[in-house]
Amino acid sequence: MNTFKRKLDDNKFVITVELLPPKGTDVSALMEKARMLQGAVDAINVTDNQRASMRLGSLAVCRLLKERGHETVLQMTCRDRNRIALQSDLLSASALGIENILILSGDHPRNSENRGAKPVYDLDTVQLISAARLLEQGVDMAGKKLEGKPCFNIGAVVNPASDNADLQIMMMEKKASAGAVFFQTQPVFDIDQYSIFAGRIKHIPAKIIPGVALLKSASFVNFLRSIPGITIPDEVARRVEAAPDQLKEGIAICAETIRELKKISHGVHIMAIGMEAHIPEILSRID
Amino acid sequence: MIITTQKPFPEILELLSRHKNIFIVGCAACATKCRTGGEEAVNLMAAELEKEGKTISGRKILDTPCDIRVARKDLKEIAACADDAVLVLACGAGVQAVEKAVSLVVYPALNPVFTGTTERIGLYHEYCSLCGDCILGKTGGICPVTRCAKGLVNGPCGGAVSGKCEVDRDNDCAWILIAEKIKNNPSDKNILKIFVPARTVVKPGRITPPVKK
Ligand code: SF4
Numbered sequence: 451m452n453t454f455k456r457k458l459d460d461n462k463f464v465i466t467v468e469l470l471p472p473k474g475t476d477v478s479a480l481m482e483k484a485r486m487l488q489g490a491v492d493a494i495n496v497t498d499n500q501r502a503s504m505r506l507g508s509l510a511v512c513r514l515l516k517e518r519g520h521e522t523v524l525q526m527t528c529r530d531r532n533r534i535a536l537q538s539d540l541l542s543a544s545a546l547g548i549e550n551i552l553i554l555s556g557d558h559p560r561n562s563e564n565r566g567a568k569p570v571y572d573l574d575t576v577q578l579i580s581a582a583r584l585l586e587q588g589v590d591m592a593g594k595k596l597e598g599k600p601c602f603n604i605g606a607v608v609n610p611a612s613d614n615a616d617l618q619i620m621m622m623e624k625k626a627s628a629g630a631v632f633f634q635t636q637p638v639f640d641i642d643q644y645s646i647f648a649g650r651i652k653h654i655p656a657k658i659i660p661g662v663a664l665l666k667s668a669s670f671v672n673f674l675r676s677i678p679g680i681t682i683p684d685e686v687a688r689r690v691e692a693a694p695d696q697l698k699e700g701i702a703i704c705a706e707t708i709r710e711l712k713k714i715s716h717g718v719h720i721m722a723i724g725m726e727a728h729i730p731e732i733l734s735r736i737d
Numbered sequence: 738m739i740i741t742t743q744k745p746f747p748e749i750l751e752l753l754s755r756h757k758n759i760f761i762v763g764c765a766a767c768a769t770k771c772r773t774g775g776e777e778a779v780n781l782m783a784a785e786l787e788k789e790g791k792t793i794s795g796r797k798i799l800d801t802p803c804d805i806r807v808a809r810k811d812l813k814e815i816a817a818c819a820d821d822a823v824l825v826l827a828c829g830a831g832v833q834a835v836e837k838a839v840s841l842v843v844y845p846a847l848n849p850v851f852t853g854t855t856e857r858i859g860l861y862h863e864y865c866s867l868c869g870d871c872i873l874g875k876t877g878g879i880c881p882v883t884r885c886a887k888g889l890v891n892g893p894c895g896g897a898v899s900g901k902c903e904v905d906r907d908n909d910c911a912w913i914l915i916a917e918k919i920k921n922n923p924s925d926k927n928i929l930k931i932f933v934p935a936r937t938v939v940k941p942g943r944i945t946p947p948v949k950k
């Protein structure tokens with residue numbers, strides 16, 4: 451049973467986290483992190499060759515997590531596969547019992563360790579969402595009938611901190627009408643800005659799970675600030691920088707942010723990036 | 738026009754390493770305009786190759802080396818002589834027309850990079866990638882297929898900052914340009930909200946003349 455979907459459908463507050471597959475085949479560290487989170491979170495997002503860095507596949511990791519009793523969200527980017535491979539992987543996911551799919555465009559390879567890799571983007575996110583919904587009806591994009599229909603819980607992403615909110619909202623509407631029923635976001639650091647955004651998307655029939663990130667150190671704040679689409683207000687950056695124990699301050703900020711978001715969202719998506727061991731502590735401080 | 742840049746000279750030398758006599762072909766069209774295959778470029782190339790001990794057996798700037806008829810007509814003399822390589826300062830379409838016109842082995846001296854929109858000489862933009870199914874009529878005359886780094890046709894990703902593309906901060910986000918353009922044109926206002934299905938165009942590899950009745 452898909453407990454993540456069930457909670458979303460029941461309007462319960464969900465907590466998701468993000469784990470990054472290793473470069474290589476050794477999943478022991480990832481599985482240990484997942485074990486620590488068991489019971490505390492509703493689903494684990496598994497990234498798809500994040501930042502265009504070649505990794506163990508998201509599909510394989512999701513399946514391994516499922517076998518150990520974790521609910522997963524398979525992240526799927528449009529960057530590396532054409533419509534044949536994307537549809538095929540969607541079928542594979544369903545056949546392996548993976549229903550929750552998060553569809554993203556994906557970081558372009560140009561600024562990655564694989565500079566020069568051919569970016570595919572045969573489908574964009576809206577098209578891939580609608581392809582997944584089409585497969586559920588038993589037909590593929592070529593109009594051919596399927597033997598056995600898959601079943602999905604489709605999510606997409608939106609950037610609430612974008613300086614062009616109108617376009618982000620338009621994309622959210624398009625993704626929702628194509629079939630996305632939940633949205634996860636880039637990490638939110640500015641609650642006021644987020645609540646204005648949240649107020650503008652109430653008409654969209656989808657669950658919103660804003661992201662939060664653990665600011666583990668001042669240098670990490672600087673790193674995050676260099677990532678496209680992430681905005682960290684100066685006062686938050688200063689708070690981390692000035693703290694005698696930066697990690698402790700980061701945990702406090704993260705818990706505060708979640709407490710605030712709890713009032714205005716359907717869940718939170720925690721990105722702890724290497725600091726997953728602190729997630730239980732963060733969660734113990736949100737009630 | 739087709740924008741070309743010159744290959745690094747050591748790479749050209751490497752390509753020509755088995756040859757002593759070189760015939761240089763230039764282009765009086767695009768490659769002259771972007772200063773990679775005109776008279777000046779051909780003469781410079783000849784001088785550089787001579788310095789490296791090559792013999793320049795001839796040089797010729799064709800009006801349009803990408804036209805097989807022109808290449809055949811203008812390169813008649815070298816088709817028969819004993820030079821052992823032709824170096825073409827033109828785009829790949831030009832190099833391949835020359836290849837059809839001569840029996841000698843043909844080498845490119847340029848890297849064709851894109852079909853350019855010229856702002857001024859030396860400043861070119863890649864605005865069209867010749868996708869075969871132009872959608873400019875639905876995107877405010879600004880091409881997301883080419884100018885969005887991800888070729889997204891339904892709308893932007895979430896990474897643009899201050900109007901700049903997340904992939905290359907020197908480039909404008911095509912979708913922000915499109916939205917701006919369309920905002921000022923009330924008849925187009927809702928065009929971006931329409932779902933754009935996956936593209937199914939298959940580009941023809943050749944175009945044939947219409948059959949006469
Ligand atoms: S849509 Fe873009 S790439 Fe395609 S023909 Fe038009 S301008 Fe060129």
Ligand code: SF4
Pocket residue numbers: 884885886887888889892893894895896897901902903904909910911912913
């Ligand atoms: S920032 Fe704009 S142009 Fe760049 S990839 Fe995203 S949507 Fe395309």
